[in-house]
Amino acid sequence: MLPEAASWMRRRTSAAADWPLPGLLAAKGTTRISVVLPARDEQETVGAIVGAVRADLMERAPLVDEIVVVDSRSSDRTAAVAAAAGAEVVAQDDVLPGQGRMSGKGEALWKSLAVTTGDLIVFVDADLRGFTSSYVTGLLGPLLADPGVGYVKGCYDRPLLTGGRPAEGGGGRVTELVARPLINLHWPMLAAVMQPLGGEYAGRRALLERLPFVTGYGVELGLLLDVFQEAGLDAIAQVDLGRRVHAHQSIEDLGRMSGQIMLTAWSRLQRHRRMLPLEAPATALAQFARTPGGTEVRESDIGVGERRPMAEVPEYAAARRSLLS
Numbered sequence: 055m056l057p058e059a060a061s062w063m064r065r066r067t068s069a070a071a072d073w074p075l076p077g078l079l080a081a082k083g084t085t086r087i088s089v090v091l092p093a094r095d096e097q098e099t100v101g102a103i104v105g106a107v108r109a110d111l112m113e114r115a116p117l118v119d120e121i122v123v124v125d126s127r128s129s130d131r132t133a134a135v136a137a138a139a140g141a142e143v144v145a146q147d148d149v150l151p152g153q154g155r156m157s158g159k160g161e162a163l164w165k166s167l168a169v170t171t172g173d174l175i176v177f178v179d180a181d182l183r184g185f186t187s188s189y190v191t192g193l194l195g196p197l198l199a200d201p202g203v204g205y206v207k208g209c210y211d212r213p214l215l216t217g218g219r220p221a222e223g224g225g226g227r228v229t230e231l232v233a234r235p236l237i238n239l240h241w242p243m244l245a246a247v248m249q250p251l252g253g254e255y256a257g258r259r260a261l262l263e264r265l266p267f268v269t270g271y272g273v274e275l276g277l278l279l280d281v282f283q284e285a286g287l288d289a290i291a292q293v294d295l296g297r298r299v300h301a302h303q304s305i306e307d308l309g310r311m312s313g314q315i316m317l318t319a320w321s322r323l324q325r326h327r328r329m330l331p332l333e334a335p336a337t338a339l340a341q342f343a344r345t346p347g348g349t350e351v352r353e354s355d356i357g358v359g360e361r362r363p364m365a366e367v368p369e370y371a372a373a374r375r376s377l378l379s
């Protein structure tokens with residue numbers, strides 16, 4: 055690892071236990087804090103996550119000011135379950151309707167900026183099992199303690215749940231096989247960011263609203279690379295949150311996610327480094343499945359879109375004014 059990356063890791067890595075609640079409450083002052091869960095068909099898990107944040111960080115202690123679930127076109131009872139657990143629920147497509155509809159997780163996160171009031175925003179995936187509110191307090195710690203920190207990534211052990219016993223360290227397959235090698239190849243200064251794709255992270259609104267959001271699953275890599283480009287390595291911190299268990303996607307779905315990650319990396323290499331030809335890569339992905347009749351070719355489009363920085367959207371200022379009035 056580069057000495058700069060190793061030095062960053064020593065200075066900017068902490069653990070959730072380093073950030074006990076009383077200290078955060080004292081540091082919060084008038085800072086408003088929002089927790090956002092993007093959710094598509096997460097009725098099994100979203101309620102427990104919302105419930106834990108509400109009980110621990112809103113009712114027992116006034117750290118979090120609001121918890122918002124962005125319902126990302128769920129076809130199950132995600133919205134009802136989240137609302138019953140105490141979240142404010144907004145449908146992704148109802149936010150900033152004049153901006154049209156794009157798809158996926160990145161779109162849900164971008165839209166969340168227009169419906170939340172927080173100066174600090176904490177993103178948490180809605181498919182986590184065994185969630186504890188220390189994920190949220192951990193992510194907030196460096197932001198509340200140090201004005202020089204603008205963006206905090208969670209890191210954790212990631213088991214792979216199979217039919218039998220969990221395979222410790224076997225999870226995060228796209229991280230290990232795609233994102234980490236790409237980052238080490240092209241952004242070695244970021245090589246010590248242990249979970250670049252993790253869905254639990256927090257940032258200052260003042261930074262997030264100035265950044266473009268890639269739609270779909272490119273959003274985490276895009277934000278990390280753009281924060282690095284705009285604010286520098288020292289604006290990033292990471293916090294060890296322990297262990298993360300989530301619902302695994304099929305290998306076919308992860309292949310499409312990997313394509314989105316690679317496209318996002320390509321776009322930043324071109325934009326930040328002018329390293330690549332202007333011609334965009336193909337976005338068609340061919341995958342293969344054995345069927346009783348032979349081999350089925352499955353083609354999908356892994357192209358990702360991009361939302362401009364929220365601060366450049368005309369309706370955003372008006373939405374902020376009405377939320378804060």
Ligand SMILES: O=c1ccn([C@@H]2O[C@H](COP(=O)(O)OP(=O)(O)O[C@H]3O[C@H](CO)[C@@H](O)[C@H](O)[C@H]3O)[C@@H](O)[C@H]2O)c(=O)[nH]1
Nearest residue numbers: 092093094126158159162179180181251252253271274303
């Ligand atoms: O169209 C979508 C798809 C997903 N989600 C939600 O986004 C979160 C993460 O999605 P998931 O499909 O569970 O992603 P993972 O397989 O867990 O992928 C990992 O890697 C992705 C790529 O970096 C990250 O976006 C994820 O947060 C991270 O957990 C969950 O709450 C989903 O419900 C949406 O809101 N809209």
Ligand SMILES: O=C(O)[C@H](O)COP(=O)(O)O
Nearest residue numbers: 225226227228229251302
């Ligand atoms: O973050 C990742 O690498 C992907 O979400 C895959 O995770 P999994 O291997 O734990 O399913």
